[in-house]
Amino acid sequence: xxxINWTRVLxxxxxxxxxMNVLCIAAWWLFVRPxxxxxxxxxERPAQETVGAxxxxxxxxxxxxxxxxxxxxxxxxxxxxxxxxxxxxGIAAGLMFGVFPDIGWGLTLRLIPARVWAADAVxxxxxxVIATLLGAWVYKEETP
Numbered sequence: 001x002x003x004i005n006w007t008r009v010l011x012x013x014x015x016x017x018x019x020m021n022v023l024c025i026a027a028w029w030l031f032v033r034p035x036x037x038x039x040x041x042x043x044e045r046p047a048q049e050t051v052g053a054x055x056x057x058x059x060x061x062x063x064x065x066x067x068x069x070x071x072x073x074x075x076x077x078x079x080x081x082x083x084x085x086x087x088x089x090g091i092a093a094g095l096m097f098g099v100f101p102d103i104g105w106g107l108t109l110r111l112i113p114a115r116v117w118a119a120d121a122v123x124x125x126x127x128x129v130i131a132t133l134l135g136a137w138v139y140k141e142e143t144p
Contacts, residue, residue, distance in 0.1 A: 004073045005142040013066030016135030020061040027123045035116045068093035068132045069139055090132030098124020
């Protein structure tokens with residue numbers, strides 16, 4: 001069993017972060033944002049989109065990518081290298097960073113319809129799996 005190659009975790013995580021930033025921003029604008037904006041307008045609460053929030057999300061996507069590739073590197077000795085293991089790591093990360101928080105927000109903020117949270121959860125899970133697959137492709141373990 002090899003040691004985790006932290007340089008490759010970082011490189012793979014940054015790769016996953018780039019993929020997540022591109023896909024999440026595109027999917028957010030196409031699938032989630034229109035429903036959320038319409039809901040907020042109906043509630044007479046305009047969306048408050050700020051540059052600071054956008055920058056924070058970009059940074060968080062990079063951090064989530066690094067964590068997803070670290071998870072792939074951690075489970076790789078048990079499940080084997082390859083896309084199946086990367087998909088499992090992506091599903092686990094997608095559940096932790098997307099689906100579970102959306103369920104929590106959906107149960108807490110009931111003014112926003114469940115379909116908005118469901119769309120965000122599905123989008124997050126799909127994007128995380130794709131990003132982890134591509135980031136894991138960059139990861140190579142150290143040899144003893």
